[in-house]
Amino acid sequence: MAVNELTVTVVGWVGSDPVQYRGEDGQVPFTKFRLASTPRVYDREQDGYVDADTSWFTVKTFRHLALNVAEAVRRGEPVVVHGRLRVVDWVAPDGRARTTAELTADAVGHDLARGTTRFTRTVHVTRGPGAPGVEPGDEPGEEGALGEHDRAPVDLSRAVELADDDPLPADVPTADRLTA
CATH class of the missing domain: 2.40.50.140 (Nucleic acid-binding proteins)
Incomplete structure (x- = not known):
């Protein structure tokens, strides 16, 4: 800025x-x-x-x-x-x-x-899996791999949905709490 x-x-x-x-x-x-x-x-x-x-x-x-x-x-x-x-x-x-x-x-x-x-x-990936020149297992930083500005899908499989303004249930482990 x-x-x-x-x-x-x-x-x-x-x-x-x-x-x-x-x-x-x-x-x-x-x-x-x-x-x-x-x-x-x-x-x-x-x-x-x-x-x-x-x-x-x-x-x-x-x-x-x-x-x-x-x-x-x-x-x-x-x-x-x-x-x-x-x-x-x-x-x-x-x-x-x-x-x-x-x-x-x-x-x-x-x-x-x-x-x-x-x-x-x-998910805007300019070069990712399946794109020309990208082989399975390519790591970021290697030629043809995902760059630092490319995005991968976000894993929400462990997300906990809460009702509006309800406190987080006590039985939800701290590691699973979502933070903004």
Whole structure:
């Protein structure tokens, strides 16, 4: 994290279908989409809530988040985006100066105040068992083996599910307790 960077959380609606850019020759994959956020404000004259001006953001995601956003998010869906905001000045082809608010996202999720969704864990392995050049028994660090940023499935076979706010039963051994 850099000094004096502006970190924000924006609640809004996806304004364009995410576009995924696959990295070539070791480049990092990224996905971007437009995000609209329209606050509701109380108008005394109308004695009710009305839409205020809409703020538009270009959201950029990288690596595994980029792959998941491209798969899960669609235009028109409500989302919550958390990340670093920067304002970019540029010149349009017609010669006019433009300004864009770019949000480099650290987290993107559906806004569950507006609907439901189902979480599905993803495992993004660029080189793993069954991939070209990978032999059974390859160890991390060897050529063709899983790299330090590749993920293997999480073993939840010993997980204990608890009801909300219930204490952990006394008969569950300490080693089996789940920690966040």
